[in-house]
Amino acid sequence: MKKYAFGVDIGGTTVKIGLFETSGKLAQKWEIPTRKETNGTKILPDIADSLAAKIDELGISKDDVAGIGIDVPGPILDDEIVNRCVNLGWGVFNVAERVRTLTGISEVKVANDANAAALGEMWQGGGENHQNVVMVTLGTGVGGGIISDGKIIAGAFGAAGEIGHLLVNKEETQLCGCGKKGHLEQYASATGIARRAKEVLTSSNEPSALRDIKDPDAKAVFDCAKDGDKLALEIVDFVGETLGTALASVSCVFDPEVYVIGGGVSKAGQILIDTVQKHFVAAAFHASEGAEFALAKLGNDAGMYGAVKMVL
Amino acid sequence: MKKYAFGVDIGGTTVKIGLFETSGKLAQKWEIPTRKETNGTKILPDIADSLAAKIDELGISKDDVAGIGIDVPGPILDDEIVNRCVNLGWGVFNVAERVRTLTGISEVKVANDANAAALGEMWQGGGENHQNVVMVTLGTGVGGGIISDGKIIAGAFGAAGEIGHLLVNKEETQLCGCGKKGHLEQYASATGIARRAKEVLTSSNEPSALRDIKDPDAKAVFDCAKDGDKLALEIVDFVGETLGTALASVSCVFDPEVYVIGGGVSKAGQILIDTVQKHFVAAAFHASEGAEFALAKLGNDAGMYGAVKMVL
Numbered sequence: 001m002k003k004y005a006f007g008v009d010i011g012g013t014t015v016k017i018g019l020f021e022t023s024g025k026l027a028q029k030w031e032i033p034t035r036k037e038t039n040g041t042k043i044l045p046d047i048a049d050s051l052a053a054k055i056d057e058l059g060i061s062k063d064d065v066a067g068i069g070i071d072v073p074g075p076i077l078d079d080e081i082v083n084r085c086v087n088l089g090w091g092v093f094n095v096a097e098r099v100r101t102l103t104g105i106s107e108v109k110v111a112n113d114a115n116a117a118a119l120g121e122m123w124q125g126g127g128e129n130h131q132n133v134v135m136v137t138l139g140t141g142v143g144g145g146i147i148s149d150g151k152i153i154a155g156a157f158g159a160a161g162e163i164g165h166l167l168v169n170k171e172e173t174q175l176c177g178c179g180k181k182g183h184l185e186q187y188a189s190a191t192g193i194a195r196r197a198k199e200v201l202t203s204s205n206e207p208s209a210l211r212d213i214k215d216p217d218a219k220a221v222f223d224c225a226k227d228g229d230k231l232a233l234e235i236v237d238f239v240g241e242t243l244g245t246a247l248a249s250v251s252c253v254f255d256p257e258v259y260v261i262g263g264g265v266s267k268a269g270q271i272l273i274d275t276v277q278k279h280f281v282a283a284a285f286h287a288s289e290g291a292e293f294a295l296a297k298l299g300n301d302a303g304m305y306g307a308v309k310m311v312l
Numbered sequence: 313m314k315k316y317a318f319g320v321d322i323g324g325t326t327v328k329i330g331l332f333e334t335s336g337k338l339a340q341k342w343e344i345p346t347r348k349e350t351n352g353t354k355i356l357p358d359i360a361d362s363l364a365a366k367i368d369e370l371g372i373s374k375d376d377v378a379g380i381g382i383d384v385p386g387p388i389l390d391d392e393i394v395n396r397c398v399n400l401g402w403g404v405f406n407v408a409e410r411v412r413t414l415t416g417i418s419e420v421k422v423a424n425d426a427n428a429a430a431l432g433e434m435w436q437g438g439g440e441n442h443q444n445v446v447m448v449t450l451g452t453g454v455g456g457g458i459i460s461d462g463k464i465i466a467g468a469f470g471a472a473g474e475i476g477h478l479l480v481n482k483e484e485t486q487l488c489g490c491g492k493k494g495h496l497e498q499y500a501s502a503t504g505i506a507r508r509a510k511e512v513l514t515s516s517n518e519p520s521a522l523r524d525i526k527d528p529d530a531k532a533v534f535d536c537a538k539d540g541d542k543l544a545l546e547i548v549d550f551v552g553e554t555l556g557t558a559l560a561s562v563s564c565v566f567d568p569e570v571y572v573i574g575g576g577v578s579k580a581g582q583i584l585i586d587t588v589q590k591h592f593v594a595a596a597f598h599a600s601e602g603a604e605f606a607l608a609k610l611g612n613d614a615g616m617y618g619a620v621k622m623v624l
Contacts, residue, residue, distance in 0.1 A: 075599060132468045146565065153460055155567025156444045159599040162564045167557060167595060178597060245479060252474045253458070253565040255467025283479060285490060287387060287471040 002066035006051055007308030009113065009301075010034060010072045012087040015047055018304040019054060022066050022312055024124065028054075029304065040089035048102035067107030067311030068099060071116035071303045075158025079109045079310070083158055109310040113303045115152040115161060117262065117296075118145025120305030126260035126294035134256040135296065136163065136247070138265035141177060142185040142192075146254055152310075153254075164189070166246045187242040190265050193218035196235050206231050222268035236268075236275055244279025251280075251288035262296025269295065314378035318363055319620030321425065321613075322346060322384045324399040327359055330616040331366060334378050334624060336436065340366075341616065352401035360414035379419030379623030380411060383428035383615045387470025391421045391622070395470055421622040425615050427464040427473060429574065429608075430457025432617030438572035438606035446568040447608065448475065448559070450577035453489060454497040454504075458566055464622075465566075476501070478558045499554040502577050505530035508547050518543050534580035548587055556591025563592075563600035574608025581607065 002022055009016040012034060019028040032050050035042040047070075055062060072095065074085025080096035096108040111119070118127075118135035127133035131150045137143040142164030146153040153160045164185035165178055172182035186192050197216045201208065208231035209224045210216045216224075224232035247259055259280075266272060277293045284291070298305055314334055321328040323346060330341045344362050347354040359382075367374060384407065386397030392408035408420040423431070430439075430447035439445035443462045449455040454476030458465040465472045476497035477490055484494035498504050509528045513520065520543035521536045522528045528536075536544035559571055571592075578584060589605045596603070610617055 148460060148465055153566065155563075155600070156569035157567055157599045157602065159563060159597055160565065160567040162567070162597050162599070165564045165597040166561045170557075180595065180597075245482075249478045249561060250565050251467075251471060252477045253472065253562050254465065255469055255472040255474070257468035283492065285471055285474050285477040285492075287469045287474070288467075290469065 003064045004060060005066040005308050005311050006068045007304040007306075008047055008068060008070045009116070009303035009307055010043065010047075010070065010088065011113070012036070012073060015043070015050075016300070016304050017047070017050060017054075018301070018308060019058075020308045020312075024312065026301075026305075029301070034088070036089050039091075040085075043088060044095070044098050044102055048099065051103060062104060065105055067109070068103065068105055069116075069307035069310040070095060070099065070108065070110045071113045071307045072110065073113045076110050076112050076115075076154060077158055079111065079154075082110070107311050111152055111307065111310060112145075112154065112158065114143035115145040115154060116306030116310075117298075117302035118147050118161070118260070118306065119152055119309050120298050120302040120307075121260045121262065121296050122147045122150065123309045124305055125297040125302060126262070127258050130257045132255075132257045133260060134161070134163075134247075134250060134254060134258075135260045135262060136243070137263035137296075138188055138190065138261065139263035140189060140191055142189045143263070146256075148254070152306075163246065163250060166249065168242055168246050184242065184246045188239055188246075188265075190218040193221055193235065193239055193265065196238060197221050200231060200235055204231065208232060218265050219267070222271060226271060236271065240272070240275030241279040244276040244281075245283045247276070247280050248283035248285070248288070251284050251291060255288050256291060258292040258294055260294050260296050262299075262302065266295055315376045316372060317378040317620050317623050318380045319616040319618075320359055320380060320382045321428070321615035321619055322355060322359075322382065322400065323425070324348070324385060327355070327362075328612070328616050329359070329362060329366075330613070330620060331370075332620045332624075336624065338613075338617075341613070346400065348401050351403075352397075355400060356407070356410050356414055360411065363415060374416060377417055379421070380415065380417055381428075381619035381622040382407060382411065382420065382422045383425045383619045384422065385425045388422050388424050388427075388466060389470055391423065391466075394422070419623050423464055423619065423622060424457075424466065424470065426455035427457040427466060428618030428622075429610075429614035430459050430473070430572070430618065431464055431621050432610050432614040432619075433572045433574065433608050434459045434462070435621045436617055437609040437614060438574070439570050442569045444567075444569045445572055446473070446475075446559075446562060446566060446570075447572045447574060448555070449575035449608075450500055450502065450573065451575035452501060452503055454501045455575070458568075460566070464618075475558065475562060478561065480554055480558050496554065496558045500551055500558075500577075502530040505533055505547065505551055505577065508550060509533050512543060512547055516543065520544060530577050531579070534583060538583060548583065552584070552587030553591040556588040556593075557595045559588070559592050560595035560597070560600070563596050563603060567600050568603060570604040570606055572606050572608050574611075574614065578607055
């Protein structure tokens with residue numbers, strides 16, 4: 001019985017590394033910088049060095065390491081191959097194979113970061129005790145990950161769970177970050193909520209505490225809504241309707257037991273969950289109306305948890 | 313090595329049964345009536361009798377039978393339990409266990425009919441050589457099935473692949489068969505296409521061969537479109553846009569390699585595929601634009617093929 005495994009979450013600025021007991025308990029975590037120079041060729045050797053140093057420091061034998069799970073901010077094919085990752089300067093290559101060579105540890109698996117976060121939240125976060133989970137990450141953009149029978153669904157082109165790009169408004173004139181128009185991300189991301197606040201404040205004369213704030217962001221909108229501000233509540237309802245209705249469509253495709261909502265916007269808490277769920281139930285196909293909604297629990301550690309879960 | 317397996321497709325009127333070689337070759341097929349009286353309690357005994365008679369007729373040993381795969385027109389949980397099936401008069405019970413008792417054959421699996429058809433088409437139909445397939449059935453309604461890594465995704469509530477109930481038009485005033493509004497089924501089914509034809513013919517004065525046909529159906533619309541009729545082509549383009557755009561959203565959730573289009577409407581052939589794919593590419597998230605489109609090949613036998621595949 002192996003005793004340890006590593007979960008490695010490669011972000012654009014830092015690499016988060018966790019040493020886990022094979023029981024699933026996080027024993028230690030630390031970070032190293034993501035060195036993106038020379039097309040990111042230093043990233044994997046830096047990680048291998050950091051793991052070797054930790055193994056050395058703790059006097060662990062490599063034979064005690066069950067494996068290394070890694071996640072990256074880009075599409076992954078076959079649990080091994082990255083299919084371009086602009087943030088890291090990477091093209092197409094087999095990340096798992098490179099890490100095997102660098103570390104001498106044979107069990108290595110790789111996932112997309114949003115998918116790994118979904119797996120982590122299923123395992124020890126908001127989706128605990130479920131096997132069929134959709135995670136929705138509401139940050140600067142809107143990401144997603146799909147877990148079926150306890151495993152990541154990556155998609156034929158690595159795009160499964162890209163629910164930020166669900167079409168929700170055919171009449172939209174502004175472009176989504178992806179280059180097309182009317183996508184969920186344009187309304188349910190932190191950026192989208194701030195945009196909506198600006199539009200509503202401009203087009204209406206209604207008094208609102210939001211008018212006292214310069215460039216109100218998503219947090220300001222939710223804070224004012226919690227204080228009962230009518231205009232802020234309207235914006236929250238619009239966001240909840242847009243997201244809840246889109247998730248009703250997600251249930252017509254994948255039909256999860258639970259939606260786990262994470263990312264910065266989810267710090268708004270129960271008001272967000274309640275509003276999204278209300279509109280989800282109104283729009284969902286009857287069989288799926290009972291899907292649960294939960295807040296994510298692992299924060300920025302979710303990717304690291306999901307990464308290690310792949311090798312446990 | 314077992315030699316045979318049975319695929320059983322239970323429909324509202326007839327039960328289609330196939331005797332397959334374990335290589336996957338269909339050796340014989342026949343039908344028996346679906347006796348729905350007394351809440352459908354006769355259906356499974358009738359099937360068991362028919363299988364026993366065939367085993368007897370061919371002088372096969374039960375030990376030579378690898379298993380029985382069954383599909384039914386209702387939601388199935390855990391490959392065994394039907395969760396109500398109004399068409400057959402069934403409530404909630406373990407179909408697989410009942411069939412094991414009735415036949416003395418231990419390997420029995422059960423699926424929803426649309427999901428089984430998707431698996432059948434993946435195996436020996438329009439999705440051959442693929443492992444990640446979405447099947448879309450355009451008939452009186454719009455059904456769907458999702459195959460991931462060669463296996464059916466049933467969903468937590470048996471509603472995965474219910475893509476007929478994707479919301480595509482928030483402004484719709486008429487009800488979908490499910491009781492909610494604006495669903496794909498209201499536009500891309502045979503019924504929806506006939507409805508659109510009626511609306512277009514009423515609201516426009518444009519000459520069209522469709523005006524010479526009393527209550528033109530979906531087939532009439534596609535036939536006239538193939539002859540270059542402008543109004544019919546507009547209707548086909550509307551159907552293709554509605555379906556292709558909806559499938560772009562499906563790709564943001566599940567991201568299949570191939571969409572297999574079946575059901576009565578798919579007899580329209582390549583014009584349907586081409587129109588749907590054109591609009592899919594326009595709307596899809598860039599990574600998924602390369603998904604393939606194919607016509608279903610197995611027709612009404614698809615369910616039987618998919619059913620037997622589960623036990624092979």
